[in-house]
Amino acid sequence: MKRLSIFLVAGSLVACGGGEPAADAPAAAPETTAAAPAPAAFDAVATFNTVCAACHGTSGMGDGPAGMALDPRPASFADASFWETRDDAHLFTVIKEGGAAVGKSPLMVGWGASFDDEQITQLVEHVKSFKPAG
Numbered sequence: 001m002k003r004l005s006i007f008l009v010a011g012s013l014v015a016c017g018g019g020e021p022a023a024d025a026p027a028a029a030p031e032t033t034a035a036a037p038a039p040a041a042f043d044a045v046a047t048f049n050t051v052c053a054a055c056h057g058t059s060g061m062g063d064g065p066a067g068m069a070l071d072p073r074p075a076s077f078a079d080a081s082f083w084e085t086r087d088d089a090h091l092f093t094v095i096k097e098g099g100a101a102v103g104k105s106p107l108m109v110g111w112g113a114s115f116d117d118e119q120i121t122q123l124v125e126h127v128k129s130f131k132p133a134g
Helices: 002-015 046-054 079-086 088-097 119-130
Strands: none
Touching: 002 088, 046 119
16 A cells, blocks of 8 residues: 555656656746835825814815714814914824823824824824915
């Protein structure tokens, strides 16, 4: 039985091309790996529309569909009174650490685990684009 097993294994190797390659067979091409694609540039507008607009609305008025169910309602960045007590550092802290970090609603979650400081700075700049002129 043992000889039959050895015979079957040896026969399988020959039938499947096992054993030594033929002398005139071309050498296998070396395996190459493609370079990883460069990460896409951060797009603050698209990120806001994906992450923030559900509560704050695409126009920053605090009228997003998820925001309608919240109490307190999300801030309206189009309200001039909102800007009376907010500066870049305040916005940065709220986006990074959440509303509770500045004594506001804990329903505004922090995004520091998802975005780096440069990306948060870009989000701050986008939020400021909703500020009314004047």
